[in-house]
Amino acid sequence: MIPPFEIQIDEENELIVVEFHxxxxxxxxxxxxxxxxxxxxxxxxxxxxxIDLRKIIRPMELINQFTIGEKVVNSQLHSMKTAVIHNVSGGNPNDVITLVSGNRGRLIKNFLDKTEAIEWLKS
Structure with missing residues (x-):
């Protein structure tokens, strides 16, 4: 059975990559x-x-998205520059999380391409 997500340390680019399956x-x-x-x-x-969400097709409920956005704001992840990669055809399945985090001062941006996301993170 494939785990629901995988966390990798990218030492070359000095970043954490989370891929949801x-x-x-x-x-x-x-x-x-x-x-x-x-x-x-x-x-x-x-x-x-x-945060690679390209395999996520169906989002969670809006209230849960809001709660997750609030949780991230109060965690060490809040200070991390964050690139969220979405499914090209599905768009952002959890846009509320991104909005809540961004509205509370988190540096977060949406992407469709991983290479562009890495370039932005390194800038």
């Missing part, structure tokens, strides 16, 4: 992912993050 997004999966991202970055202490 599940087609259906969920509150529990995102909360677990936040905990794992914080743990993964504890030693590396990187300031850049890629």
């Amino acid at each position: 599940a087609g259906q997004d969920s509150y529990q999966m995102r909360m677990q992912c936040i905990e794992h991202m914080e743990a993964a970055n504890k030693d590396a202490n990187y300031s850049r993050l890629i």
Whole structure:
């Protein structure tokens, strides 16, 4: 069974990459992912993050998206420059998370291409 998400440390670009594998997004999966991202970055202490949502087809409920956005604002992830990569045909399945985080001062931007996301993060 494929795990719902995978966290990788990209030492070359000094960033954390989170790739979601599940087609259906969920509150529990995102909360677990936040905990794992914080743990993964504890030693590396990187300031850049890629969240790859290209395999997410169905978003979670809006209230859960809002809650996740609030949770990120109150975590160490809030200070990380964040690129969110979306499915070209599906758009941003969880736009509320991005909006809530951005409205609370998080440096976050949406992308369709991973190379462009990395270039922006390194700028």
